[in-house]
Amino acid sequence: xxxxxxxxxxxxxxxxxxxxxxxxxxxxxxxxxxxxxxxxxxxxxxxxxxxxxxxxxxxxxxxxxxxxxxxxxxxxxxxxxxxxxxxxxxxxxxxxxxxxxxxxxxxxxxxxxxxxxxxxxxxxxxxxxxxxxxxxxxxxxxxxxxxxxxxxxxxxxxxxxxxxxxxxxxxxxxxxxxxxxxxxxxxxxxxxxxxxxxxxxxxxxxxxxxxxxxxxxxxxxxxxxxxxxxxxxxxxxxxxxxxxxxxxxxxxxxxxxxxxxxxxxxxxxxxxxxxxxxxxxxxxxxxxxxxxxxxxxxxxxxxxxxxxxxxxxxxxxxxxxxxxxxxxxxxxxxxxxxxxxxxxxxxxxxxxxxxxxxxxxxxxxxxxxxxxxxxxxxxxxxxxxxxxxxxxxxxxxxxxxxxxxxxxxxxxxxxxxxxxxxxxxxxxxxxxxxxxxxxxxxxxxxxxxxxxxxxxxxxxxxxxxxxxxxxxxxxxxxxxxxxxxxxxxxxxxxxxxxxxxxxxxxxxxxxxxxxxxxxxxxxxxxxxxxx
Numbered sequence: 001x002x003x004x005x006x007x008x009x010x011x012x013x014x015x016x017x018x019x020x021x022x023x024x025x026x027x028x029x030x031x032x033x034x035x036x037x038x039x040x041x042x043x044x045x046x047x048x049x050x051x052x053x054x055x056x057x058x059x060x061x062x063x064x065x066x067x068x069x070x071x072x073x074x075x076x077x078x079x080x081x082x083x084x085x086x087x088x089x090x091x092x093x094x095x096x097x098x099x100x101x102x103x104x105x106x107x108x109x110x111x112x113x114x115x116x117x118x119x120x121x122x123x124x125x126x127x128x129x130x131x132x133x134x135x136x137x138x139x140x141x142x143x144x145x146x147x148x149x150x151x152x153x154x155x156x157x158x159x160x161x162x163x164x165x166x167x168x169x170x171x172x173x174x175x176x177x178x179x180x181x182x183x184x185x186x187x188x189x190x191x192x193x194x195x196x197x198x199x200x201x202x203x204x205x206x207x208x209x210x211x212x213x214x215x216x217x218x219x220x221x222x223x224x225x226x227x228x229x230x231x232x233x234x235x236x237x238x239x240x241x242x243x244x245x246x247x248x249x250x251x252x253x254x255x256x257x258x259x260x261x262x263x264x265x266x267x268x269x270x271x272x273x274x275x276x277x278x279x280x281x282x283x284x285x286x287x288x289x290x291x292x293x294x295x296x297x298x299x300x301x302x303x304x305x306x307x308x309x310x311x312x313x314x315x316x317x318x319x320x321x322x323x324x325x326x327x328x329x330x331x332x333x334x335x336x337x338x339x340x341x342x343x344x345x346x347x348x349x350x351x352x353x354x355x356x357x358x359x360x361x362x363x364x365x366x367x368x369x370x371x372x373x374x375x376x377x378x379x380x381x382x383x384x385x386x387x388x389x390x391x392x393x394x395x396x397x398x399x400x401x402x403x404x405x406x407x408x409x410x411x412x413x414x415x416x417x418x419x420x421x422x423x424x425x426x427x428x429x430x431x432x433x434x435x436x437x438x439x440x441x442x443x444x445x446x447x448x449x450x451x452x453x454x455x456x457x458x459x460x461x462x463x464x465x466x467x468x469x470x471x472x473x474x475x476x477x478x479x480x481x482x483x484x485x486x487x488x489x490x491x492x493x494x495x496x497x498x499x500x501x502x503x504x505x506x507x508x509x510x511x512x513x514x515x516x517x518x519x520x521x522x523x524x525x526x527x528x529x530x531x
Contacts, residue, residue, distance in 0.1 A: 048063050048064070048065060048074060048115050048116070048117050049063070049064045049071070049117070049121075049334065050062070050063045050064075050075075050108075050112045050115070050117040050120045050121065051063075051064070051120075051121045051122075051123070051330045051333055051334065052105070052108055052120060052121065052122040052123070052147075053123055053125070053329055053330050054083070054101060054105070054122065054123065054124040054125070054128060054149060055083070055084075055124075055125050055126070055127070055180050055181060056082075056083055056084030056087070056125065056126045056127035056180050056181030056182035056183070056203070056205055057080060057081070057082060057083070057084065057180065057181030057182075057204075057205065057244070057302065058078050058079060058080050058081060058181075058244065059078070059079050059081050059083075059100075059101050059104040059105065059108075060076070060077065060078040060079075060330070061075065061076070061077050061078075061108040061111065061112070062075070062076050062330050063075035063076075063112075063115060063117065064334060069338070069342055069343075069345040069346075069347050069350035069351075070167075070347035070348070070350045070351035070354070070419070070420055070421075071334065072351075072354075072418065073418055074115075075111070075115070077108070077111075079100065079101075079104040080296065080298040080299065081094075081097045081100040081101040081104060082094050082096065082097040082100070082181070082205075082298075083097035083098065083101050083127045083128070083131075083181075084097070084126065084127030084130075084131075084181045084182040084205045085097055085181075085205055087127055087130060087131055087182060087205065088205070088206055088208075088209035089209060091131065091132045092131050092132050092133045093127060093128075093131045093133055093134065093137055098137055101137075102140070102141065102144065102145075105122075105141055105145050105147060106144070106145055108120065109145050109146070109147060119148075120147060121150075121333060122141075122147050122148065122149045122150065123149070123150050123151075123152060123329070123333065124138065124149050124150065124151040124152070125151075125152065125157050125180060125182075125183070125329070126154070126157070126180055126181070126182035126183035126203070127181065127182050128149070128151045129151050129152070129153060129154075130182065134151065135151075138151060153199075154183055154185055154197075154198075154199025155185075155197045155198070155199060157178070157183070157185050157199065157329060158176070158178065158185035158186060158187040158197035158198070158199060159187060159194050159197055159332070160328075160329045160332035160333055160336065161176055161178035161185060161187065161242050161328045161329045161332055162176040162187035162188075162189055162194040162197070162332065163194060163331075163332035163335040163336060164242065164325070164327040164328040164329055164330065164331035164332035164333075164335060165189065165240050165242065165325050165327055165328075165332075166189065166192070166194075166332075166335060166343075167327050167331040167332070167334065167335040167347065167420060168265065168266075168325060168326075168327040168331070168347060168420030168421060169240075169325075169420070169421065170192070170343070170344075170346070170347065170421065171192075172189050172238075172240060173189055173190050173191075173237065173238065174188075174189055174237035174238035174239055174240060174319065175187070175188060175189070175232075175234055175237050175238075175239050175240070175317055175319070176188075176189060176239075176240045176242060176325075177239055177240065177241055177242065177243075177246075177313065177317075178242040178243050178328055178329070179202075179203055179204075179241075179242070179243035179245050179246055179306060179309070180203055180243055181203055181204060181205040181302070182201070182203050182205050182206055183199055183200065183201060183202075183203050183206075184199070184200050184201075184202040184203050184309070185197065185198070185199045185200075186198050186199075186200075186228060186232055188232070188234060189240075196231075196232060198228055198231045198232050200224050200227065200228055201224065202221060202224050202225070202228075202309050202313075203306075203309075204245060204302035204303075204305035204306050205302075207220070207221075207305045207308065207309070208305060214308070217305075217308055218308070221308060221309055221312055222312065225312055225313065225316050228316070229316055234317065235316075235317060235318040236318055236319065236320065237317070237319055238319055238320065238321050238322070238323060239314065239317055239319040239321075239322045239323070240323050240324075240325045241322060241323070241324050241325065242325050242327070242328040242329075243328065244299055244302075245299070245302050245303055245305075245306035246306065246310070246324065247264050247324060247326070248293070248295045248299055248300060248302075248303045248306075249277060249281070249303060249306060249307060249310060250264050250267050250269070250324045251264065251293040251294070251295055252277055252280060252281060252289055252292075252293055252295075252303070253267075253269060253273055253274075253277040253280075254267065254293075255292040255293050256276070256277055256280045257273070260449040260450045260452070260453070261415060261424050261427070261428070261450055261453065263415070263416055263424065263427065264324050264326055265324065265325065265326035265327070265418070265420075266323060266324070266325075266422065266423050266424055266427075267323070267324040267424065268321055268322065268323055268324075268423075268424070269321075269322040269323075269324075270321065270322070271314050271315075271318075271319065271322070273322075274310055274311060274314050274322065275311060277307075278307045278308075278310065278311050281303060281304055281307045282304070282307070286300045286301060286303075286304075289303070326418075327420065346386060346421060347419070347420035347421040348386065348390055348419055348420065348421040348422055349386060349389060349390060349393070351417075351419055351420070352366075352389075352390045352393035352394050353393055355393065355394060355397045356393045356394065356396075356397060358397075359397040359398075359399075359400075360396045360397050360399075361396055361399055362396065362476050365396070365476050366392040366393035366394075366395060366396075367392070368476075369392040369395060369469060369472045369473070369476075370388065370389055370392040370393075372468070372472040372475075372485055372486060373388065373392065373465060373468040373469060373472060373486070374388075375486045375487060375488045376464060376465075376468055376486065376488050376522075377461075377465070378488075379490075380461075383426075384461075387426055387429055387430055387433075388465060390430055391430055391433045391434060391437075391465055391466075391469065392469060394410075394414060394430070394434060395434065395437050395469045395473065396473070397413075398410045398413055398434075406438045406439075407434075407435045407436075407437075407438040407439035408435070408445075408446065408447070410431070410434035410435055410437065410438060411431040411432065411434060411435040411445075411447055412431075412447075413431075414427065414430050414431045414434055415427045415428060415430075415431040415447075415450065424453060425453050425454060425458070428450050428451065428453045428454055429454060429458055429461075429462050430462075431447070431450070432451060432454070432459065432462035432463070432466065433462040433463075433465040433466040433469070434466065434469075435447075435466060436462065436463050436465070436466020436467050436469075436470065437466045437469045437470050437473070438470070440467070440470075440517050442463075460521070463521050464518070464521050464522060467514065467517055467518040467521055468486075468518055470514050470517075470518075471511065471514040471515055471518055472485075474506060474507075474508075474510065474511040474514065475503075475506055475511075485497055485498055485499070486498075488522075488524075493522070493523060493524045493525060494524055494525050494526075494527065495518065495519050495522055495524040495525070495526050495527070496526075496527045496528075496529060497515055497526070497527070497528055497529070498529045498530075498531055499528065499529070499530050499531070500530075500531060501530050501531065504530055507528070512528075515528070
């Protein structure tokens with residue numbers, strides 16, 4: 001089985017304080033993890049890892065299922081507490097926010113206990129590090145819940161968010177921009193490294209307190225961007241947007257464009273789209289925007305302020321492309337502990353391997369199926385080869401679905417799955433291949449609009465892959481039958497299948513029909529040879 005080789009990210013030496021260093025801004029003598037999560041090889045069998053992010057606007061618990069390269073989200077709960085809502089006026093945390101955050105943390109502690117998660121890793125960001133009573137609240141949390149809250153500085157927050165992007169995009173290069181309630185961080189990603197990082201107060205809760213209305217905010221934003229530009233002189237790189245307000249803007253852009261796939265991770269925008277979407281936001285009420293996107297009223301209240309930042313920010317950075325990342329600081333905390341031998345693995349392939357081992361009827365057959373279909377794709381490059389491998393690993397993980405709907409369930413699962421290292425076009429290609437694994441025709445498919453994300457050549461290649469897997473699955477009871485079974489001569493348009501005589505009965509009526517369907521898609525003459 002082939003595996004994509006990706007250069008191992010090397011942690012940059014930070015200018016500020018690190019979680020795995022001697023001291024954090026709370027004065028604690030070690031990082032929240034204590035020791036490397038993956039030090040022991042057996043650690044990969046860990047079933048659950050819990051991370052709590054106490055931010056200026058929300059408090060969130062994420063439980064990762066499995067300490068692997070591409071962990072699944074077993075549990076994800078967020079409460080909008082608004083800890084930093086009054087910070088600029090009073091210098092202190094919101095009293096209402098403190099109550100809500102404490103209640104959330106007590107709940108999360110009990111949830112984690114029921115899942116037997118120990119320890120529950122808890123991190124605090126801008127509001128807690130800037131508030132006069134931040135340290136007091138941290139101690140109160142520890143007293144009432146036993147949770148140790150680790151408060152980090154802005155540059156460390158930027159570094160962890162950038163590492164979260166690397167979790168999903170090992171090859172990511174450009175600028176990571178993470179917006180929270182009370183701060184916005186920028187970090188450079190290059191050659192698998194997190195480079196220079198800066199932090200700023202360009203965030204909705206801060207902008208809400210700037211005097212002078214929109215004119216005053218524009219002047220404040222302009223001045224802050226000038227500071228960032230002098231400290232981080234980068235232009236023309238891809239920008240990765242992290243944070244709830246950016247994701248809400250992406251949802252609005254999807255609704256405005258009637259984009260067919262509503263998965264936010266890896267959603268791509270052009271700078272021109274940002275301009276159009278900020279205009280769209282200003283011309284619609286918050287209630288209208290909530291109705292068309294499903295974004296909560298609490299989150300949407302911050303979006304117009306975030307929209308005032310994003311347009312001049314993108315103008316300053318001048319990227320050719322903007323990508324939305326669902327991975328951020330929580331994923332960065334997990335990535336922090338991964339050794340190089342785990343980081344170099346392809347997150348997509350690792351997730352597919354895990355799915356096959358957990359859900360397939362014949363775990364391990366995906367590798368054999370890959371050898372079967374490979375002759376059809378000798379001319380394909382590495383990017384396409386990894387999708388072919390992923391499809392073979394996933395070809396049978398949805399077998400529990402009702403046979404009448406199995407093809408659609410396969411497509412739906414993979415296009416909406418929480419997978420890293422996968423563009424939207426690649427999601428659709430993978431989904432379409434798996435649809436054809438169970439169904440010859442895609443006519444009248446409810447997903448027809450999604451197919452439009454692919455060009456005609458990719459649609460055809462996905463169909464060929466699906467039908468080849470559909471044929472190969474007929475031989476799953478006898479893996480040795482698969483060796484060198486297919487011979488494809490693209491110039492002559494001839495497809496040959498070789499069947500061993502002792503197992504010739506496997507190539508029955510249904511298998512012959514599937515072979516003919518594959519030949520038809522390839523517009524090839526088919527030959528069966530028994531040997």
